[in-house]
Amino acid sequence: MRIATWNVNSLNARLSRVEEWIEYAQPDVLCMQETKAADAAFPTMAFSALGYESVSHGDGRWNGVAIVSRVGLDDIEGGFGNGADEQGCRLVAASCGGVRVHSVYVPNGREVGGEFYLGKLAWLGELRSYLDRTAKPTDPVAVCGDFNIAPEDRDVYDRAALEGSTHITEPERQALGEIEAWGLVDAFRLLYDQGQLFSWWDYRAGNFHKHLGMRIDLILLSKALAETASYALIDRNARKGKQPSDHAPVLVDVTP
């Protein structure tokens, strides 16, 4: 079972690229973030034509998450489900082929120490609480998405150049660590424990071509599921060409 995640940066602007990618990458489950699509405007038919069921949790202009699956899509829940402020549509969960799948779009944080940075840390705490009350780490669980956190210094092009900015601070990494401590493993790092491979590059200044990026798109798997992981890839080819997202898709093959 191939599980993938991709921050598409507007599904409306990216639909043809997403369709093309699905056709050649053949994911069984694809989590998307920054769909920027209201549920009513979600292109359900485009995905059903490719053989996928879909669920969208979006309100239009900002954020928005979705899951498309060709191995079932059941027990859908959008948001934290407890009235907690979600800071926009940033979480949707569904059961797909025996795996509890979560598509997450962690808040960016903007400025270290600021209101939105504190909101990012709070959101990550809510995600940990959500896992505590809705899932079991002994079950097959996947938490996939744009975490807006580089787990380690080797996950950014130059730690020193980013000093003082978000995505690399210790509180953010500790909050990510609390989520992993629930019982999740960074599947890409499990399979590729060497080298610098990034999943996001700023559109500006030719950063993609200069290899100035970060690995902030993660597939976290519960431990037993992670042990079945046989292949993982960040598909940087999808960052090339006409009208790309600023993120590349990440995928992992597992056997639930």
Added chain:
DNA sequence: ATGGTGGCCCGGCCA
């Protein structure tokens, strides 16, 4: 590499 691009939708916000 302290400036730049792209998506939202048309003046700025957000990433």
